[in-house]
Amino acid sequence: MSEAPKKRKARRETSESTRQQLLAAAREAFMVGGLEGARVDDIALRAGSNKQLVYHYFGNKDGLYTAVLEQVYQEIREQEAALKLGSLPAEEAMRKLVEFSFDYLRQSPEFVRILVDENIHYGRHLKDAGAVQAVNKPIIDLIAQTLERGVEDGVFRRGLDPLHVYLSIAGMSFFYFANIHTLSYAFSRSLDGKAEMDERRAHIVDFALNAIRNRAPATPST
Structure with missing residues (x-):
């Protein structure tokens, strides 16, 4: 595999890993506080990520909640x-x-x-x-x-x-x-x-x- 496909594969794997970390953090937050009580800032912090990535992958908190469901x-x-x-x-x-x-x-x-x-x-x-x-x-x-x-x-x-x-x-x-x-x-x-x-x-x-x-x-x- 040439260098360019390797980099694309690595980026995809990193992207999916980040998405799964956000889902896991959101699942815990929604379990504790529900949709209304969970905060995007807290979810991103739990995931060790940036809250802008929540919007990038899921659109908004409701989109993240739907993904968890x-x-x-x-x-x-x-x-x-x-x-x-x-x-x-x-x-x-x-x-x-x-x-x-x-x-x-x-x-x-x-x-x-x-x-x-x-x-x-x-x-x-x-x-x-x-x-x-x-x-x-x-x-x-x-x-x-x-x-x-x-x-x-x-x-x-x-x-x-x-x-x-x-x-x-x-x-x-x-x-x-x-x-x-x-x-x-x-x-x-x-x-x-x-x-x-x-x-x-x-x-x-x-x-x-x-x-x-x-x-x-x-x-x-x-």
Whole structure:
């Protein structure tokens, strides 16, 4: 490779590295202060960069916020895809998905906080995130295929809407982690310890699978 292409490659790599550093710093800032509380100066300082580069790469703070939203959605979907649910028996696949949904939120508090903040803004930044719908569609398609396989195998009941199944699975875990501190105070029961989280996880898995299982009709008494 001649000197000029080497320099262009190095500049591209430096540019991408700077962009990723800004995204990481912004993600932390948005998790702590939300869109309104985060400051471009602070994000640039966290990234060890110049705030003018925020405007260069992302246009403005809203553009940076949209990029963070795209990133967090991309990450969870990539990890879901890595589960290879399509290669598992239907019930095992759904169990693994429910477990993953809980575990991911448990390990990624920034995902919960950033999405809660975006809902405060009525999801307006996602309207500008063209990739988000394309990134999220495969999980609904996968659930639809898994439910269909489960019906064919006789383990899942018919008539389940894959989107509603996903919303129920995600919602049970998301509500728990988004409200864990207020719920602990409201019901005078700590919910943020390991044992409590393990108990909640087991409950959600059992609850979700029982909701979609096929129940053979009871045999009439003679």
